[in-house]
Amino acid sequence: GAVVSQHPSRVICKSGTSVKIECRSLDFQATTMFWYRQFPKKSLMLMATSNEGSKATYEQGVEKDKFLINHASLTLSTLTVTSAHPEDSSFYICSAASVRGRRNTEAFFGQGTRLTVV
Amino acid sequence: QKEVEQDPGPLSVPEGAIVSLNCTYSNSAFQYFMWYRQYSRKGPELLMYTYSSGNKEDGRFTAQVDKSSKYISLFIRDSQPSDSATYLCAMSSLYNFNKFYFGSGTKLNVKP
Numbered sequence: 001g002a003v004v005s006q007h008p009s010r011v012i013c014k015s016g017t018s019v020k021i022e023c024r025s026l027d028f029q030a031t032t033m034f035w036y037r038q039f040p041k042k043s044l045m046l047m048a049t050s051n052e053g054s055k056a057t058y059e060q061g062v063e064k065d066k067f068l069i070n071h072a073s074l075t076l077s078t079l080t081v082t083s084a085h086p087e088d089s090s091f092y093i094c095s096a097a098s099v100r101g102r103r104n105t106e107a108f109f110g111q112g113t114r115l116t117v118v
Numbered sequence: 119q120k121e122v123e124q125d126p127g128p129l130s131v132p133e134g135a136i137v138s139l140n141c142t143y144s145n146s147a148f149q150y151f152m153w154y155r156q157y158s159r160k161g162p163e164l165l166m167y168t169y170s171s172g173n174k175e176d177g178r179f180t181a182q183v184d185k186s187s188k189y190i191s192l193f194i195r196d197s198q199p200s201d202s203a204t205y206l207c208a209m210s211s212l213y214n215f216n217k218f219y220f221g222s223g224t225k226l227n228v229k230p
Contacts, residue, residue, distance in 0.1 A: 006161070032216065041126055043206070043220035044162070059217075093161050097216075109154075109161035 003027050004096045006110030013084055013117055021079045021113045023094030029074035030096035034107060035067070038091040050077055084117040091115075121145055124207055124221025133230050137194040141207035141221045144188065148209040148219070151183050153192045156204045156223065165205075166192065197228045 003026040013019050023033055032051050036044040048064075050056035050071035058064045066088075068080040077096075081088055091114050097107040124141045131137055139153075149170055154162035166181040168174045168190075174181045180193040190209075194201055204223040210216065 004161075009159075034216070034218075041222060043122065043124075043222045044208075044218070045220075046217055049216060095161075109163065111161045112159065114159065
């Protein structure tokens with residue numbers, strides 16, 4: 001399958017600071033990228049969908065001013081957790097899909113980022 | 119009620135056993151059904167994908183969908199220790215196929 005690289009794999013930050021997570025599609029052009037959050041022993045929750053060059057669509061209950069998503073190119077999307085708090089500690093995962101309008105079944109996941117806010 | 123229910127396990131089986139993993143769901147609009155495998159501290163990896171009802175086989179893996187019962191299954195034959203991971207089901211609908219609803223995952227341990 002295609003390769004999606006997520007960086008960093010693990011980050012610890014102080015409460016009140018901002019953290020940026022990168023998601024790159026290494027061998028294909030990702031017109032759509034998805035950001036998920038996963039709590040321990042819980043399912044992945046879709047946070048937002050971003051299409052290259054346009055604003056992200058956020059799921060209900062997700063604060064767009066707190067979780068800033070930028071999808072400036074066909075190979076890179078970033079998620080910035082602003083003014084992080086301990087309750088933002090979680091596992092964040094991106095996935096990337098190659099063709100606009102195709103089913104997300106053909107999206108590939110990054111390896112995830114473990115964020116710990118202290 | 120959650121959209122997708124999945125027994126978290128853990129499920130422990132001996133090597134070579136047949137493993138059955140299941141999910142139930144409540145939304146009759148779901149048409150796409152996926153199974154992902156997730157190793158510890160890694161992102162999910164797509165194993166199987168099925169559209170609507172029926173069975174699909176790929177090597178040692180068989181996915182089944184019973185839409186009348188809102189029940190999907192993943193069978194693993196001749197299980198191996200390398201199959202030890204968390205298995206997540208996911209599903210989406212025709213009108214919003216990019217929005218996945220995931221189960222919470224079942225942790226499988228295959229003992230050598």
